[in-house]
Amino acid sequence: MRHRIAVIGGGPAGLTFARVLHRHDHPVTVLERDPARDARPPGGTLDLHEELGQLALGKAGLLAEFQALSRPEGQAMRILDTDGTVLRDWQPRPDDRANPEIDRGQLRDLLLGPLDVRWGRGVTEVVPGTRDGVLVRFADGRQATFDLVVGADGAWSRVRPAVSPATPHYTGITLVETSLDDVDTRHPDLARLIGDGSMAVFGVNRNLVAQRNSGGHVKVYAQFRAPLDWHTNLDRHMGLNQRAGLDLADVEAVRSSLLALFDGWAAPVLDLLRHGTAFVHRPLYVLPVSHTWAHVPGVTLLGDAAHLMPPLGVGANLAMLEGAELAESVTAAPGPGDLDEAVRAFEQQMWARAGRWAKITMAGLERLVSPDPTEALALFDEVQPS
């Protein structure tokens, strides 16, 4: 039976869901708020795990294309002390395909393929249980109804309120992101420092991570413990001897505050901030660990909308696997009653797995941005292959 299915959001969760439905010849309406495919920068690099994101790509029939695009060498990981001493330098084996990296933009294009996304369709509200099904209202005043509405619309989901009152809360840790272009030609010393994959330096309650993307692009993440309004008074909140508020849109002011925050760290490490082109402020929010809800017929959630957790390398992976699994369950459901049973069973499976990962990533975040920097090193020693 052909169910009327809409997925709200064209991120990793929504596109994987739609792509697997497409592979099974089941129609799906993909509704995305962004006005066009390239309306905003797609973001950094993602490592896709064999047992999560890669499994999902296999279900979408896209594993071979992923393997051709991805960067196994990106699994390399180097940890430096704040004085620049190399503490660890893990290199992947030549045949290691456990967690290769792919640029988010490349992954999005791979998943988009033949999908017919309705761009510029921001959803404002989802109302389950109307006579004709689940009602979806759009920002432009239009509306439509479906048998199943899947909320894959990320951290600040507009679908979530239809099933759960939960909202994300601040973790107490903020991330400021910057980037470097053409690193191999413009900053060869930094290119050598970063290596083929990622490089991280851990200090007291703060860290700096640099990650190589394709084409010589590098993303740099400065993470630190701070109140949400840390930028309003750097003296009181960060001990930086700067009373005036920081304008987060002022690139040079943010750069100089970050350099003050990481003062005393090795000069080559601080060059990552000195050469960064723009700074994006990302306070880290999470949903409660083990977030679940009483099942609502016709509506469900995937990915960050269901279980926003700290960015420790699994959010997109889980989002994609959930998308693939829900699509497979839905195509195997012959009638309307079966559709609801399939969604219920999917939710149980998603909650159990996501709950385990939410605990792991919350504990991991505490150790990566810790008063004791040796905690971060110990965490890497536990998870990196010896």
Ligand SMILES: Cc1cc2nc3c(=O)[nH]c(=O)nc-3n(C[C@H](O)[C@H](O)[C@H](O)COP(=O)(O)OP(=O)(O)OC[C@H]3O[C@@H](n4cnc5c(N)ncnc54)[C@H](O)[C@@H]3O)c2cc1C
């Ligand atoms: C700095 C950083 C690094 C990360 N690194 C990794 C990593 O290496 N590996 C990993 O697995 N995860 C990583 N993550 C986590 C990962 O980014 C997320 O878990 C993942 O993007 C979730 O996918 P999603 O499809 O659920 O949501 P999103 O990627 O947020 O996609 C949601 C989509 O919905 C659209 N949308 C939003 N609201 C509406 C609306 N009202 N109507 C219509 N459309 C809407 C948005 O425009 C967007 O396209 C990282 C996160 C951060 C912040």
